[in-house]
Amino acid sequence: MKKLDPSLFKAYDIRGVAGDNLTTEVVEQVGLVLGTLAFEQGVPALCVGRDGRLSSPELAEALIRGIAGAGTDVYDIGMEPTPVLYFATHYFKTGSGVAVTGSHNPSRDNGLKMMMGGRTLFGAMIQDIRRRVEQEDWRRGCGKGRVERKDAETPYFEKIVGDISLCRPMKVMLDTGNGVTGPLAMRLYRKIGCSVTGLFTEIDGHFPHHHPDPSKPANLQDLIAELRNSDAEVGLAFDGDGDRLGVVTKDGEIIYPDRQMMLFSEDILKKHPGSQIIYDVKCTRRLVDWIREHGGRPVISRTGHSFVKARLHETNAPLAGEMSGHLFFNDGRWPGFDDGLYAGARLLEILSRSSNPSAVLHALPTAQNTPELQIPMAEGENKKFVQRIQEELHFPDAVDEIRIDGLRVEWKDGFALARASNTTPVVVVRLEGDTVQALDRIKKVFGEALRRISPDIKLPF
Incomplete structure (x- = not known):
């Protein structure tokens, strides 16, 4: 089995440091798996686009090599915003595509946002890609797929202008x-x-x-x-x-x-x-x-x-x-x-x-609220911290405690949220109050609760 950095495989995309843990070899192997998945699901072609990062051309070439190596055709739309790639999957009726992009991450980062058969790949589906790469569970040697350049920008542009x-x-x-x-x-x-x-x-x-x-x-x-x-x-x-x-x-x-x-x-x-x-x-x-x-x-x-x-x-x-x-x-x-x-x-x-x-x-x-605040942690520690919050913290005076993604505590006059980021090793915090006094109270109550979990935590509020 291949050794991969598991942190590459996020909750809703693949993302890492280009040339470090996200190499052309890894991306080509992901392409092989995606091309194989397309074959298994009867998808005739995958659209591929890339952003303007320095590493994107090389990674896009590796991805295309992998997809075509599995025998699946590629519609290469070139350097375009991710929405143009999404539009291409509709316009060319593939329902499937990959954007090579680091989105809003630092300049050295890059990654893959993926769609297959009309569905965005996330969660267990991304972990299955990791498993298949590790086990080399892909098609190869069945004839190469065709790579065709496609113009998706013109119809995208015309669609918006007409709407x-x-x-x-x-x-x-x-x-x-x-x-x-x-x-x-x-x-x-x-x-x-x-x-x-x-x-x-x-x-x-x-x-x-x-x-x-x-x-x-x-x-x-x-x-x-x-x-x-x-x-x-x-x-x-x-x-x-x-x-x-x-x-x-x-x-x-x-x-x-x-x-x-x-x-x-x-x-x-x-x-x-x-x-x-x-x-x-x-x-x-x-x-x-x-x-x-x-x-x-x-x-x-x-x-x-x-x-x-x-x-x-x-x-x-x-x-x-x-x-x-x-x-x-x-x-x-x-x-x-x-x-x-x-x-x-x-x-x-x-x-x-x-x-x-x-x-x-x-x-x-x-309302009186904070922007998205972040508590940096070591890789993986943010998820462990938030799991403890979900399991151990309770607020008797709250109206509701929502645990679908971290912990969002609702009071009559505001809320506090702590959740683990799915893209970077941080805990994301947001707080809101109907008044300045309510927000100050919620900051105090929620901050004290977080310190019960980790006394040394450095709070950004």
């Missing part, structure tokens, strides 16, 4: 963080009727200006500063591979994705009354109330784009989203995958109905 209708021209500033979305985003938003200013739109795998992760406030500071001094009405930011969206108002307020979902759910529920709306455990309680007030049914999910997507398909909900910025439109206009570029276009469509977009965004309900 989005702005009520008036808008002025928007984009920060693509030197990720793969830059050139496409600039063309796309201009085509739908916007005057566009771009920051860091050149694709550069070194990420020289700031890290492409809009969920971190520090990565939005350039956009906030430039937006204030421009005539742009709103700022949009994207992560390294384009499947997540960040939003900033004219005066610099960050509108986190759970508040973005309020606008999207209100808009969608007008045409789909009574529908379920999926949100993840990190989202504000205000979103839950908002969905109910607008005639929808809120449904909580584990965090992780694969878990949210699976829940979306189980329920056929018209909208799903998570706090990190993955937003899924499944309302008949878009085919249910997470796409930061499309989500940004849908947001502009809604905001174009107003002469003051910032006022619309400011009016969304909010």
Whole structure:
């Protein structure tokens, strides 16, 4: 059996350090397994795309070699945002594909996001890929699959342009963080009727200006500063591979994705009354109330784009989203995958109905809360710590204790969450209170509880 680093095989993707534990050899072997799975499931071809990281071309070549080596055809769409890869699996009717991307991780990292037969691979399915690589359980020597270059960007571009209708021209500033979305985003938003200013739109795998992760406030500071001094009405930011969206108002307020979902759910529920709306455990309680007030049914999910997507398909909900910025439109206009570029276009469509977009965004309900906070730990220790939290902590004064993903404790005036990240060795914490006093109390109560589990823990709040 082959010796693999088990930490490569995450809950909803394969991810590691390129050239270290994520080598071309490993990726080619994963390709062999994926090509074999495609054969076993009657999938004729796999779409393959890659982001703009320095290691992505070499890893994509290795992946394609493996898939074709198992006798499965490959549709190579080249360097494109991950949503374009997802779109390709629909457009070319394979339902199957792999994005070579490190997403929002550090520049040396890279990985694989995988779909097969219309399903996103996650959890036990990814562990089965690991098992099959270790046991060399793949087809080989049955004839090579064909590798064909395909243009997925043009039909993707045309689909969005044909779907989005702005009520008036808008002025928007984009920060693509030197990720793969830059050139496409600039063309796309201009085509739908916007005057566009771009920051860091050149694709550069070194990420020289700031890290492409809009969920971190520090990565939005350039956009906030430039937006204030421009005539742009709103700022949009994207992560390294384009499947997540960040939003900033004219005066610099960050509108986190759970508040973005309020606008999207209100808009969608007008045409789909009574529908379920999926949100993840990190989202504000205000979103839950908002969905109910607008005639929808809120449904909580584990965090992780694969878990949210699976829940979306189980329920056929018209909208799903998570706090990190993955937003899924499944309302008949878009085919249910997470796409930061499309989500940004849908947001502009809604905001174009107003002469003051910032006022619309400011009016969304909010609470006193923290952004996503992180407690770094050794690899694997975060999951052990959270398991102890789930088993040992109880709060008699709480309204509810939700354990589908870590521990989310609900009080009448706020909540506290601690969960293990599925991509990095950290415990993710988020806290919210209806007032400053409520948030301070929840921080104190939850912090003391976490210290009972680990007295030496360094809390970020």
